[in-house]
Amino acid sequence: MRRLPPLLKELHKPGRKGLAVPRGGFEVRPAAELLPTDLLRHEPLSLPEVPEVEVVRHFVNLSNLNYGVDTGFYPLGSCTMKYNPKINEEVSAWFSDLHPYLPAKYVQPLLELLYTLQQDLLEVTGMDAITLEPAAGAHGELTAMLMAKAYLKDKGLHHKDIVIVPDSAHGTNPASAAMAGFQVITVQSNEEGLVDIDKLKAVLNDRVAVLMLTNPNTLGKFERDIMEMAKMVHDLGGLLYYDGANLNGILGWVRPGDMGFDFVHLNLHKTFSTPHGGGGPGSGPVAVKKELEPYLPKPVIVKDGETYKLETDRPKSIGKVRSFYGNILVALKALAYIKALGGAGLREAGALAVLNANYMRVKTEEFLPTAYPGLCKHEYVATAEGLKRQFGVRTLDIAKRLLDKGFHAPTVYFPLIVHEALMIEPTETETKENLDAFVEALREIVEEAQTNAELVKSAPHVTPVRRLDDTKATKQLKVRW
Amino acid sequence: MRYAPHSPEEVKEMLRAIGLERLEQLFDDIPTEALLKRHLNVEGGWDEERIRAYFRKAAAAMPDANKAVYFLGGGIYDHYVPALVDKVLSLPEFYTAYTPYQAEVSQGTLVAMFEYQSLICELTGMEVTNASMYDGASAAAEAALMAMRIKGIKRIAVSKAVHPDIFEVLHAYQVGQDFEIVEIPVLNGLTHAGALDELPPVAGLLVQSPNYYGFIENMPAFGSAIHEKGGLFIAAVDPLSLGVLKSPKEYQADIVVGEGQSLGNHMNFGGPHFGFLATKMEFVRDMPGRMIGETNDVDGRVGYVMTLQTREQHIRREKATSNICSNHWLMALASVVYLGLMGGSFKELGESILTRSTYLAEQLAKVGYPLRYRNYFFKEFPVHVPNATEVQSALAEAGYFVGPVIDENTLLVAVTEKRTREEIDGLVGLMEGLR
Structure with missing residues (x-):
């Protein structure tokens, strides 16, 4: 049975043409006249032939099955689903028809914009040098870990091969460290949801290369012993890495560079309002202190007098982490956002993000406990452990029931250290009415769990499809038509 | 500009709900020595029109593919993007x-x-x-x-x-x-x-x-x-x-x-x-x-x-x-x-690129720019030139962008389905004039 629109393949009829190939004053010659037959494709190619109007309707109908920030409240923890300003989309598109191999003298205005963004991001982070090359947050982490490796090799510190990651960290942290050839050691959080300083001390030794921290952490808690941790790591010759996924919680109030961090990645698609695109493209710039600058990926955008350059002559650079120079259009959207807000506006945005999160936390604590109570930053983690124990209603059920009530669900089952976790991040761009409405929806669900658990457990009921069978998807793998 | 919707009254009301009085108190858990005691030194606070003007000025000053003729390749190409x-x-x-x-x-x-x-x-x-x-x-x-x-x-x-x-x-x-x-x-x-x-x-x-x-x-x-x-x-x-x-x-x-x-x-x-x-x-x-x-x-x-x-x-x-x-x-x-x-036209699209690139290579050879090596190609090919950087610069001044430069005597030339016969002949004419 299918309630979804038909696939493109099913709209196909042979002999239909969508759009015409540009003529340009040429009669197209058959490939067989121009190339030897053994270079040509003989395997049949079956692509959908669909008229333009049907293609339009196909995608418009598909988009109607989606939920985006422009649809409604999207409190997905650690993803910072803030409003994506439309002016950013408009102005960035003006740069879409530029080729990356245009000689630098012809793209000075663009390089100036990118350089300006770099300077602004350095001010926001309190760092000394930066690359815009990484394509995503995880990509930025990998870039940073490779730079750490190159730095350690260069200094002859080959024995430093351990990266420490708190148990509350994003999964990309250990995965990125492992890809850069480090051994990963996990350190447990304490009863307040913070890195346990004693446990950290216990694993710190001369082999420790990097401590990766997200601050505020994934529980929304600020690691208040950060200065002490920084000293402990630095005293051993190690580096302190800042995962910028949660920068929105301290934006304009405290800077990673001032907390003792040596390098940091930013998620332009979180803190700086660029859209998530259904899963990319993001952008994950990496900013560093002076001592790590030589290892930045190539090229580095620099200003030489009045001229901007894509500098490639960098002997200690790790190389490149992707082709060309980065997700330039995403960077321009972030710049438009920064220019809209300015320094004071960024600081206000940070404060209001924290205000929204704490307001919701206090409201939801009336009926759903927060895993680690007390002041949070941009997000907090509630737990449905009690509901599961008493009524058999799990976090997954609550998430699905929220979809019925017209909201996107929070991040669920993360961080891993909280049972039945609901990680809620409202961002600063939501109105008080929206927060209140979500809180009321959650309150209703908690009541439903007590009075009509089955209704919640069998949710969602009104979405385009209902709960999907993940096991079947894995066992009877069907990944193409 | 700001994208946060809060009125001052709402901020107060929400702070009250949390049991606080001022926004600064939301950051009481941060060690004082780490706190930033000033605004970020970032220029901004602009309205939409100012943002538009800022980006428009930069965009207008560059030869993008709508203003110039691109024969640039090396992994990225000026291909047709349907509306x-x-x-x-x-x-x-x-x-x-x-x-x-x-x-x-x-x-x-x-x-x-x-x-x-x-x-x-x-x-x-x-x-x-x-x-x-x-x-x-x-x-x-x-x-x-x-x-x-x-x-x-x-x-x-x-x-x-x-x-x-x-x-x-x-x-x-x-x-x-x-x-x-x-x-x-x-x-x-x-x-x-x-x-x-x-x-x-x-x-x-x-x-x-x-x-x-x-x-x-x-x-x-x-x-x-x-x-x-x-x-x-x-x-x-x-x-x-x-x-x-x-x-x-x-x-x-x-x-x-x-x-x-x-x-x-x-x-x-x-x-x-x-x-x-x-x-x-x-x-x-x-x-x-x-x-x-x-x-x-x-x-x-x-x-x-x-x-x-x-x-x-x-x-x-x-x-x-x-x-x-x-x-x-x-x-x-x-x-x-x-x-x-493009599903129904996909093969024809490839052939139209091949038709153009073959034509351009033939025309360039006629005016003294042979292929660097005689191999089969699809949409780009290296041509032998006396000084690749100079040729590239001279063409750029005329609004024709070609490249990248492979080495001193080799310039990569790419042609997509967007290039018209007139543009291709234009490039050939310019290069002939450079000899």
Whole structure:
């Protein structure tokens, strides 16, 4: 049975043409006249032939099955689903028809914009040098870990091969460290949801290369012993890495560079309002202190007098982490956002993000406990452990029931250290009415769990499809038509 | 401008609900010595019109493809982007959504991802692909890592005729992981097949076709040669060439990667675009990245979900196949729209490029700019010039952008389906005038 629109393949009829190939004053010659037959494709190619109007309707109908920030409240923890300003989309598109191999003298205005963004991001982070090359947050982490490796090799510190990651960290942290050839050691959080300083001390030794921290952490808690941790790591010759996924919680109030961090990645698609695109493209710039600058990926955008350059002559650079120079259009959207807000506006945005999160936390604590109570930053983690124990209603059920009530669900089952976790991040761009409405929806669900658990457990009921069978998807793998 | 909606009264009311009086108190948990005691020194606070003016001034001062004539290549090309592509990518429910974690309200993205996977498999002849990678270069590097995982051999052979950025990315990965790259040299613009005779045991061989110089490699020969030695064959391809050129399946590729810009994406000064990575079903569990599978909901209706997630970082952490999390989905979506529109014309599109590039090469040869090497090409080729940088500069002054420069005497020239006969003749005339 299918309630979804038909696939493109099913709209196909042979002999239909969508759009015409540009003529340009040429009669197209058959490939067989121009190339030897053994270079040509003989395997049949079956692509959908669909008229333009049907293609339009196909995608418009598909988009109607989606939920985006422009649809409604999207409190997905650690993803910072803030409003994506439309002016950013408009102005960035003006740069879409530029080729990356245009000689630098012809793209000075663009390089100036990118350089300006770099300077602004350095001010926001309190760092000394930066690359815009990484394509995503995880990509930025990998870039940073490779730079750490190159730095350690260069200094002859080959024995430093351990990266420490708190148990509350994003999964990309250990995965990125492992890809850069480090051994990963996990350190447990304490009863307040913070890195346990004693446990950290216990694993710190001369082999420790990097401590990766997200601050505020994934529980929304600020690691208040950060200065002490920084000293402990630095005293051993190690580096302190800042995962910028949660920068929105301290934006304009405290800077990673001032907390003792040596390098940091930013998620332009979180803190700086660029859209998530259904899963990319993001952008994950990496900013560093002076001592790590030589290892930045190539090229580095620099200003030489009045001229901007894509500098490639960098002997200690790790190389490149992707082709060309980065997700330039995403960077321009972030710049438009920064220019809209300015320094004071960024600081206000940070404060209001924290205000929204704490307001919701206090409201939801009336009926759903927060895993680690007390002041949070941009997000907090509630737990449905009690509901599961008493009524058999799990976090997954609550998430699905929220979809019925017209909201996107929070991040669920993360961080891993909280049972039945609901990680809620409202961002600063939501109105008080929206927060209140979500809180009321959650309150209703908690009541439903007590009075009509089955209704919640069998949710969602009104979405385009209902709960999907993940096991079947894995066992009877069907990944193409 | 500000995008936060709070009125001063609401701020007060919300602070009261929390039991606080001032916004500053929200940061009481931060050590005083770390707190920033000033505003960020960042210029801004601009209205929309000022933002427009700022960006317009910069954009207007540059020779983009709407003002100048591009014959630029080297991995990114001035291809035709149908009007509908940008419209679909601007649908808010697509571009303001995140990763489809909540499948029931993300079927739009998930269906399109399933279609994307199907189309990439169709083009390459492979059995399985993920829902996109960052770009062609990182996809190629991930494919190399994947081959080394599968074979358990920490050595990979790579043709020197692949895009130089692929080497740069592999070198970066080498900083972190202990593996060896065997470089297969280039002879007359093509990967030197003879060099494979001396090859030590490798996990695989990576060859790009058309290669960095635009030349079509003898892929079947490389496929057989590396298979005889027990390695995997990794092919890097231009997807737009696959309506005309032999499919990777036809030359026994095991992993296929590529840069997807040519399928409906603008040049974007090099990013964002998307990369793809496709392979055989037997290697599916070694593949990085997100994958979408078909299933049913509780009522038996067809639906789509992210699947085989146990390979991924959010579950496997340091043991994951890769650290990749977000991919470049929106750019991959462009390719689905593009192929939906161009499916019926896809072969003709390839032929129209081939027609133009053949014509341009012939005309340039007539006015004294022969091909650097006499090989078959698809949409770009290297020409022999007296001084590549000078020729490039002179043409640029006339509004014709050609390149990149390969070496002192070699200039790469690319021609897409957007170039008209008039523009091509214009380039030939200009170059004739430079002699």
